[in-house]
Amino acid sequence: MSDTNAALIAFLGVLAGGYVNNFLGEDFRRFRDGQALAGALAGELNSHATAIPLLRHFIGEMVDALRSPEGKVTLGEFDAPNSPVFDAGVAKLGVLGPALAQEVTFVYEQIRAFRITFERLSRQHKSMSNDQFAHSLEFCLMLINTAYERGTKLIADLQSYAKDGYWITRPWLSWLRTIG
Template sequence: MADGGVTVVAAVIAAGAAVTVAYASNFVAEQYRRHLDSTGWASAIAGELRSHAEAFPLLKALFADLLQRAEKKEPLPLYPIPMPTDPVFDSDPGKVGLLGAQFAGEVAFAYESLRAFRGAFFVVIEHHKGMDPEQLTGRLRRLSGMIHDNEARLWSLINGLNAYSDLGFSKSRFVDSWMHRLHFRQRVRSRREQ
């Protein structure tokens, strides 16, 4: 009977260990999938934002030209165009949370700044012929200022997102969090032993 009891206890321990390992493996696998989602999303957002940022030199030149024309009271070569979209961000804006609090806030700021710029520019495109010269030049200056004020911040975000997307799983927030916990426990144990 004693051998049978030991066998049952060993079987229960083995089953418990197997369930624990399966649970832990599933948990780590889910964290790995989230890491892949977040780094993939960061790379895609960085690419989309880079496509906007690389157009800034052209936009600066355009607004310099438009301002010169407006100040000389010359007609502006502006024609109605469809509102641009952001297919990556617009496909699932809820994924911005995968990037963590700091990046999520900066990405939201970047896209809202782009929307504000587009909205203001579309007012100029649609109504520039009916605006008085001071109003038109003021709007063009503010639009040009939006580009100048946000260019460095946008490039900084793009570079940060690219760096984040290059992180391996071993450098992820999940692994980093567990490593800090383990180091903390080791420090507590070593202090207790002293």
């Protein structure tokens, strides 16, 4: 009977160890995927952020020109660019956790709304009144300002997530740190 108990205990130990090892292994892989995605998104957002001061200036000058007595602005057609890192990683946003995924989505949607509006303006501004055109440009400014304000903090949060260690981000494993 004791041999059967020993074999049963050993089998249950191997089964439990395999389960825990598999669970931790998958969690660690997801964590590493999240770190890579966070770093890549931070880089892409940082790249977008470098253009914002110039965009603010350019759009502000256009609004001022439209509000002046001459009121003439010519805008070449613009094809909205994309965000390849975000587009490729949108299905994996869950690995960042709910709060970061929500902020990433919000900031990228503000960027996308700016791009769509500006693209539409580039094609239709000739048929708009100066007042409509100026209001649409001010809407574009609001979108990029919101994206910039929330995006600045988001970039820092993504960079922090990308640098954090596995054990720091998993409080439920804190008891393992006390053993080692």
